[in-house]
Amino acid sequence: QQQVKQSPQSLIVQKGGISIINCAYENTAFDYFPWYQQFPGKGPALLIAIRPDVSEKKEGRFTISFNKSAKQFSLHIMDSQPGDSATYFCAASFPSGTYKYIFGTGTRLKVLA
């Protein structure tokens, strides 16, 4: 019940295309859903995050869509660029100020020039 399932495992997109990564969870107690971007040799960097009372959040080219009833959320990267090539992780966190994140297994994105 604490798992967060992420798909696809890898993704290849043409420059200018839309990259879509999906995550699903079971535990309805999760109340915070961040996405992280990780480049080789670096720690994960926070991209964007959403709470379950919001269905969509957009920051620049990055958009999170959240479907509470389906217990799913997704990251959309618009106008994908080669510099976006990285591994993306979704995560979920419990409420009450806890910082224990449950991470998805990651998606390796490659954007072709």
Add this chain to the structure above:
Amino acid sequence: KAGVTQTPRYLIKTRGQQVTLSCSPISGHRSVSWYQQTPGQGLQFLFEYFSETQRNKGNFPGRFSGRQFSNSRSEMNVSTLELGDSALYLCASSPGGQGPYEQYFGPGTRLTVT
């Protein structure tokens, strides 16, 4: 603001030894969490410290321990190292309290156990 710093960045140890990793959070942040990242298991939560107290703990054996100092700096210790402990150990800092829940990660310490 300076980001999260971790030292050392790379470490090679032998089975049976112990190791201590250090993390300095972003200035003003009071919560420090530790994660283990491996290709097979992904990112797994080890524990979280807030105001020098362990507030949350993951499912790792007692060989993994940590502490936090009054200046919010944190250390993680692994005793009796096993080959399977080879991983990237990440520290994340957060303001703490009830929210926001954003965590900011350091670059990690790459531990290799031979």
